[in-house]
Amino acid sequence: MVEDGHGFEILKEVMRIANSTLDLHETLDKIIQVIHSRMTIDASAIYLADEQGTHFHIMASSGLPVEVSRSIKLELGKGITGWVAREKKPVALVDAMQDPRFVHFPEIGEEKFNSMLSVPILKEDLCIGVINLHRIDKGNFTTPEISLLESIGNQVAGCIRNAMLYTKSQILLKEQTVLYEISQAVQTTLKLEQGIWTILSGITMGEAGGFNRAMLFTINDKANTLNGMMALGPDSPEEANRIWTELSQRSKERMQWIIQEADRKEYENSRLNQWVRSLQFPLRAGENILVDTVLLKNSYNIKDANNHPQVGEEFAREIGVNAFATVPLMAHKKVLGVILVDNRYNNKAIAEEQLRLLTRFATHAGWVIENARLFTRLLDTNSELLSTKEQLIQSEKLAALGEMSAEVAHEIKNPLVSIGGFARRLQEKIKSLPSYYQNGEPVQKVVSYSKIIVQEVDRLEKLLEDILFFSKTGTSHREECQLDELIQEAIYLFKTEMRNKNIQVHHSVEENLPSIFLDRQQVKQVLINLFYNAIDCMREGGDLTVAVFKTGHASGQEMISFSISDTGGGIPPDIFKNIFNPFFTTKNQGTGLGLSICRKIISEHSGTINIENNIGRGVTVYIHLSLKNSVKYYKS
Amino acid sequence: MKKILVVDDEENIRLLYKEELNDEGYQVEVAASAEEALEKIHSEKPDIITLDIKMPGMDGIELLDKLKKDNSNIPIILCSAYGRYKQDFRVWASNAYVVKSADLGELKVTIRDILKETSSN
Numbered sequence: 001m002v003e004d005g006h007g008f009e010i011l012k013e014v015m016r017i018a019n020s021t022l023d024l025h026e027t028l029d030k031i032i033q034v035i036h037s038r039m040t041i042d043a044s045a046i047y048l049a050d051e052q053g054t055h056f057h058i059m060a061s062s063g064l065p066v067e068v069s070r071s072i073k074l075e076l077g078k079g080i081t082g083w084v085a086r087e088k089k090p091v092a093l094v095d096a097m098q099d100p101r102f103v104h105f106p107e108i109g110e111e112k113f114n115s116m117l118s119v120p121i122l123k124e125d126l127c128i129g130v131i132n133l134h135r136i137d138k139g140n141f142t143t144p145e146i147s148l149l150e151s152i153g154n155q156v157a158g159c160i161r162n163a164m165l166y167t168k169s170q171i172l173l174k175e176q177t178v179l180y181e182i183s184q185a186v187q188t189t190l191k192l193e194q195g196i197w198t199i200l201s202g203i204t205m206g207e208a209g210g211f212n213r214a215m216l217f218t219i220n221d222k223a224n225t226l227n228g229m230m231a232l233g234p235d236s237p238e239e240a241n242r243i244w245t246e247l248s249q250r251s252k253e254r255m256q257w258i259i260q261e262a263d264r265k266e267y268e269n270s271r272l273n274q275w276v277r278s279l280q281f282p283l284r285a286g287e288n289i290l291v292d293t294v295l296l297k298n299s300y301n302i303k304d305a306n307n308h309p310q311v312g313e314e315f316a317r318e319i320g321v322n323a324f325a326t327v328p329l330m331a332h333k334k335v336l337g338v339i340l341v342d343n344r345y346n347n348k349a350i351a352e353e354q355l356r357l358l359t360r361f362a363t364h365a366g367w368v369i370e371n372a373r374l375f376t377r378l379l380d381t382n383s384e385l386l387s388t389k390e391q392l393i394q395s396e397k398l399a400a401l402g403e404m405s406a407e408v409a410h411e412i413k414n415p416l417v418s419i420g421g422f423a424r425r426l427q428e429k430i431k432s433l434p435s436y437y438q439n440g441e442p443v444q445k446v447v448s449y450s451k452i453i454v455q456e457v458d459r460l461e462k463l464l465e466d467i468l469f470f471s472k473t474g475t476s477h478r479e480e481c482q483l484d485e486l487i488q489e490a491i492y493l494f495k496t497e498m499r500n501k502n503i504q505v506h507h508s509v510e511e512n513l514p515s516i517f518l519d520r521q522q523v524k525q526v527l528i529n530l531f532y533n534a535i536d537c538m539r540e541g542g543d544l545t546v547a548v549f550k551t552g553h554a555s556g557q558e559m560i561s562f563s564i565s566d567t568g569g570g571i572p573p574d575i576f577k578n579i580f581n582p583f584f585t586t587k588n589q590g591t592g593l594g595l596s597i598c599r600k601i602i603s604e605h606s607g608t609i610n611i612e613n614n615i616g617r618g619v620t621v622y623i624h625l626s627l628k629n630s631v632k633y634y635k636s
Numbered sequence: 637m638k639k640i641l642v643v644d645d646e647e648n649i650r651l652l653y654k655e656e657l658n659d660e661g662y663q664v665e666v667a668a669s670a671e672e673a674l675e676k677i678h679s680e681k682p683d684i685i686t687l688d689i690k691m692p693g694m695d696g697i698e699l700l701d702k703l704k705k706d707n708s709n710i711p712i713i714l715c716s717a718y719g720r721y722k723q724d725f726r727v728w729a730s731n732a733y734v735v736k737s738a739d740l741g742e743l744k745v746t747i748r749d750i751l752k753e754t755s756s757n
Contacts, residue, residue: 410690421740422652
């Protein structure tokens, strides 16, 4: 029997216990002790529901054999306790065993208890547990006793809620700690492999990710494939056990261990890593689940790989597990690859919460890959710059050398003309000497000596000609040529490219155009640059129109002109104003010198270059060359 | 007999040209500078001039310019050690441009052609 005042005392005691500790087991044990000692009963038990809410386990008890009672698993709706849980109503029975709902558990010796009180522990509308009281005596539980136990039930519900929140926050804290440690570790290295290894370790480490295996695949942009890059995980259950034991022992200096371990590169030899590195899949929709993860930027938690439409039969067979999860690797909204995890050795189901954590790791991995990529690009650019600088120095040296050799060549040329010229005269003069000298040996020798001088001077003159041709001042070499011939030669170089890009060429030439003096190589260079620009801007095909014609210049002199038009949509105004600036370019691979070289060459030919920009339609380049350059003009 | 004025700052070249062209049957006068050439043109009234470009003082192209401005009709053959002056548009005012060589064959042919052309006009 419980008096009113006594009941209040018991409840106060229970509340004090409920608020004194966060450990659920300890709290429940203490509550049971209070109930057992303060209420006149022979046995008591607190059942709690499992995660799914379908089964109930004894979490704390009194008067029952402890070891055995902990193993009891009660189904929802079964027995009196199950009924209370399902109906969420208290039940008080004088003779429990006579009740049709009674289910006998012989191992706890319930048969000795006759009267029973069972109240549900409710959290909102959900039954999360049951408290049972048992007495050997057959007798009614009083209304105050029933309401006291209901109040205790409410307290227990509160304890459970707190404990769950606490556990959750502990998990979150652990996640945060591990993520922090991982990001610290990742920042210590710019080496891609090390960074990735650290992240995969985080994923497979007991406390946070806790996955058995993790595999990382990255996109190869050039080949348009998804390639296996690295995998971490034991090759056998024995190895798995060894690693988990080691990891749990190292919880304190874990990060140092990971960083050291990354350097040792032992993972490289694992069968799993070697297998993953051998994998390569084309980035084609429907190829398999990894490719779909990348293409659709979705995460997947696969529970039955063999019967999942996206997994792909072959991959399902090779991966060797029926349940796994994939998340895309992202950086700057761009997909870089995919991470796959599974629990091959402990077969634990992958919870959504774990997947959420995995996504965070994937973000880190994305950054690592992106950083490493940027760093590599920086190194590349740097070495490119250095080699460009060297080239510049080299070409400056060559230019200086060219000028010097031109100078030297000129100084040598005049004396050489004299030497050679007089040697020739000598040869001639000997011929006209009186005939009796001609039979003598000395005359023969003089003839051959002067012949040698003439030949050697010829050789030197040829040599000087070559030097002057290659030296800077001698490079411009003009000759008579038909402009249209040059145009045809230049167009020919782009024939295949234009056919592939579906570009039509329209070519018109005015009849009877005079030939003009040009440096073929230089003017051809101009044409190549202009055609290159025109074709480059017509990615989707179009029309290339080339015309050669005679024009009259304002000053009255005649010009020979040509125009090159494209249908590439024209140049935006802010770019147009810069197009002749050296080093300005909109192309990924270009020096930005193309048009400035064109202008330089054309102005060296006393010509002009104009560009007509029709936004939305295309660009027409006009080049006018003075007919003063024509052969006819020169001759007349 | 046609008279040729050879303008060159190098004494040996002048001597070479003079002897070779004498052998060809021309009367040859020489000048060691553009300034001297102007005097000789005035006094000797040559039928044709071979003119070196690179000379101290007034150079060959400047002399060519001056003669053209003075409406001189004397044909002029520019002679230079190398061909780079061919790109200077001012040389277009000359009748021919010959790159100097120990072999004077080209020069002799050019002189003959130009003299033939001018005498037929």
